Amino acid sequence: MNTDAAPEPGEAEIAADLVRRIAAGDAAAEGELVLRYSRGLLYLLRRLGAPPELAQDLHQETLRIGLERLRRRGLDEPAGLAGFLRGTARNLIIAERRKNARRRTDADDEELAQAVHPAPSQLSAVLQDEEAETVRRLIGELPTDRDRQLLLRFYVAEEEKETICSDLGLDSLHFNRVLFRARQRFKELLERESRPAPAS
């Protein structure tokens, strides 16, 4: 993968269009921007360790900062809108961590870690148990022990694809196919579980 390459043409064109329109005062474009990047920013902030409430705050702040910048002076590279938003979100969470660290005179590592990575709530624990049960069901449906070995070694042991393929005598295509099908089936099972039971 060439990391220096430009984003997908579709994304680049869309981003550039949004930057131009927002700079032109197009309010709809601002709405489109929020709709387009909101979910991604939330996810990114959670991946960076922000708890759900903080992630919401920071995602809002990111969008605000982004829109203000676009309204005032736009971007030097309009196609790099996603990169700009990503950078803004990361800077905000880093600043938040520093702010939390400065607030405590005697650094309580556990409290700080809890603020950034809070322990799962009871509801989360129930949801995670549900995920575990769905995984067991998924493993039970697998046709071969080799596929089970593949998933266990990849997701639990986090082993490299090349090593797994070499040990199990698989090619890359088979490996990708097993992962893809496992993901699809897992999604189906999860959605089936979350679907409300039909009224009797």
Added chain:
Amino acid sequence: MDHTYIEEHQVVDRYLMGRLSPEEAGGFEEHYLSCQECLDRLEVTESLERGFKRAAGQDAARLAATRQLAVVVWLTRLSRSRQAAALLVALFVVLAVPGVLSYRELASTRAALERERIAASSRTTAEAERLRAELDASHRDLASEREAHSRAAEQLAQALRPQANVPILFLNAERGGASGGEPTFRLHLPAEAGWAVFALAIDPPHHPGYRAVLRDARGREVWSGADLRLNEQESLSLSLPSTLLVPGDYTLAVEGLAPGRRPVPAGRFTFRVLPAA
């Protein structure tokens, strides 16, 4: 970054595992900020990974099948070289344990054989000693037999030689029951071992046969003989080796024998043996 690349390189999974390079991670993050498809894939994969790890963690606390999973996880976490080392250790244990047991059994067998050898050696020594003792006893017995044979042969030879100066004692039966006095008849033993002849006069009624018993002064039987017959002088003649007699008083009791009848006393003769003159 397009979806073909993302799928082929398991970018989603590796991103969640934190195994993308900073450049790759940045590029993917910029991509999924606006990609609903990848965000869906991220959320599902995150849930899937969480489910796997949680299931593995839960199952690890159970007994049976979970142990296999933990072993697989542990093994797969090892580097290839460590996996090979773990396999070698397992193979060594599998091969070495029987070898060690065999060696210990062999050593035990050797020790048992050595003990048996020592015991056998002891038994052999004891047996040899016993046989040696028996041989010595046999030698002594043989020597005694030879000595006795030699004496007997000498006596026989002497007996076969013509005898001269043979003491002869003519005896008459005592009259009137057991005598309390000294014997009337006396016999000097010969200077050298030889014979002593006794001639016993037997009064009638005579019998077809007789038997005689010689006793010393203490009543011990010194000699007895049967199938004795009278000669032409109506007396019994006895030749006894002189070595049978030692100086002292003796009594010869004679009984007449007849078929179908009880023995009948035929006379009692006393004499004194004196040392050689």
